Amino acid sequence: MAPTHGTSDGTIRWGILGTGFIAGLQTSDLLDNGFAVQAVGSRSLESSTAFSQQYGVATAHGSYEDLVADPEVDVVYVATPHPFHHAHALLALNAGKHVLVEKPFTMNAAEAQEIVALAEAKGLVALEAMWTRFLPHMVRIREILAAGTLGEVRKVVASHNQNLPKDPAHRLNDPALGGGALLDLGIYPISFAFDVLGTPATILASSSPTATGVDRQTAAIFQYGNGQQAYVDCELDAAGANRAVVIGTDGWIDIESIWYNAVPFTVFDSEGNVLERFDQPVTSRGMQYQAAEVERLIAAGATSGTVLPPAETVAVMAAMDQIRSQIGLRYAADALAGGALHE
Numbered sequence: 001m002a003p004t005h006g007t008s009d010g011t012i013r014w015g016i017l018g019t020g021f022i023a024g025l026q027t028s029d030l031l032d033n034g035f036a037v038q039a040v041g042s043r044s045l046e047s048s049t050a051f052s053q054q055y056g057v058a059t060a061h062g063s064y065e066d067l068v069a070d071p072e073v074d075v076v077y078v079a080t081p082h083p084f085h086h087a088h089a090l091l092a093l094n095a096g097k098h099v100l101v102e103k104p105f106t107m108n109a110a111e112a113q114e115i116v117a118l119a120e121a122k123g124l125v126a127l128e129a130m131w132t133r134f135l136p137h138m139v140r141i142r143e144i145l146a147a148g149t150l151g152e153v154r155k156v157v158a159s160h161n162q163n164l165p166k167d168p169a170h171r172l173n174d175p176a177l178g179g180g181a182l183l184d185l186g187i188y189p190i191s192f193a194f195d196v197l198g199t200p201a202t203i204l205a206s207s208s209p210t211a212t213g214v215d216r217q218t219a220a221i222f223q224y225g226n227g228q229q230a231y232v233d234c235e236l237d238a239a240g241a242n243r244a245v246v247i248g249t250d251g252w253i254d255i256e257s258i259w260y261n262a263v264p265f266t267v268f269d270s271e272g273n274v275l276e277r278f279d280q281p282v283t284s285r286g287m288q289y290q291a292a293e294v295e296r297l298i299a300a301g302a303t304s305g306t307v308l309p310p311a312e313t314v315a316v317m318a319a320m321d322q323i324r325s326q327i328g329l330r331y332a333a334d335a336l337a338g339g340a341l342h343e
């Protein structure tokens with residue numbers, strides 16, 4: 001039985017853990033779409049106060065511990081760099097709060113499993129903030145695939161290439177902050193491949209490093225038991241078209257750039273005739289849809305939904321563990337997880 005949360009009128013109150021780039025975007029999307037953002041927590045009271053003033057959030061806490069202990073917070077959005085997701089999610093769950101945890105959910109599958117198990121034991125929601133899954137174009141794509149419009153789906157091809165900051169101390173380049181293309185960018189095409197095709201039977205990966213020792217660009221081929229394949233790739237320091245394609249025996253879906261944002265897509269038959277063009281603008285960036293899923297699960301007293309079940313979050317992390325094992329990319333968290341990665 002899930003713990004009771006929310007005010008007497010059913011309002012679910014959000015607490016924002018961290019005050020960086022994505023914390024601001026998620027908070028804007030929540031507030032612009034009628035969600036209740038109650039509090040923000042930072043390692044520094046100065047930062048949380050500035051954040052609370054910028055967004056009009058009622059309470060500013062000077063520590064993450066104070067945020068998760070706030071009785072007026074029902075769900076905590078974890079928006080710290082990757083290596084801290086595990087500890088911060090556990091902190092919030094142990095304080096009895098539901099969590100929405102930024103992608104990648106954790107550094108590896110062992111950490112992910114620990115969060116999922118604790119949330120399940122406590123009857124709390126722990127959702128990975130893979131916001132793309134919840135966007136309207138992805139909802140429609142799942143409907144089209146389920147209807148069999150593409151015939152037998154044979155292939156997913158998806159890229160995520162960005163030209164990101166070169167500063168070696170930036171979180172994307174720093175191994176101590178979980179830097180590298182795979183965990184930050186590659187997770188989008190990988191999660192999409194899982195969404196369309198499920199868990200692969202085998203993975204073949206290749207990569208090139210940055211000077212700081214994380215992966216600059218990584219590519220992988222997922223092979224499925226029935227012959228299906230996914231080609232996924234990511235890159236930290238060269239921008240690209242960032243399109244995604246799903247190919248079937250009777251047609252294909254072409255998702256426009258940047259495919260993991262709320263963008264249009266077109267469905268073609270195998271002759272190249274247009275069967276459907278989807279172009280539904282969303283308000284804000286679209287991060288409110290994942291928040292709506294959290295609130296829906298809480299209201300239903302459920303800990304697991306069908307769009308991104310916790311087991312799939314763990315499976316995605318396990319696939320990235322496997323890729324990292326093949327390309328020799330290790331982080332400090334792997335040793336703590338009991339040497340889950342074998343080179």
Ligand SMILES: NC(=O)C1=CN([C@@H]2O[C@H](COP(=O)(O)OP(=O)(O)OC[C@H]3O[C@@H](n4cnc5c(N)ncnc54)[C@H](OP(=O)(O)O)[C@@H]3O)[C@@H](O)[C@H]2O)C=CC1
Pocket residue numbers: 017018019020021022023041042043044047048079080081082084102103104129131171177184
């Ligand atoms: N869904 C999406 O589109 C995006 C998701 N992300 C994800 O969000 C997470 C955060 O990324 P982003 O917002 O870009 O990062 P930022 O560096 O902008 O912000 C991270 C915040 O985490 C807190 N923090 C806690 N410990 C540390 C530490 N040791 N070093 C630095 N910051 C720390 C800080 O908040 P404080 O000082 O207040 O404690 C900081 O402001 C990543 O895991 C990333 O994958 C990022 C960008 C886009």
Ligand SMILES: O=C1CO[C@H](CO)[C@@H](O)[C@@H]1O
Pocket residue numbers: 162164184185
């Ligand atoms: O999720 C993300 C989306 O793209 C950003 C770059 O523009 C990434 O850095 C980020 O982590």
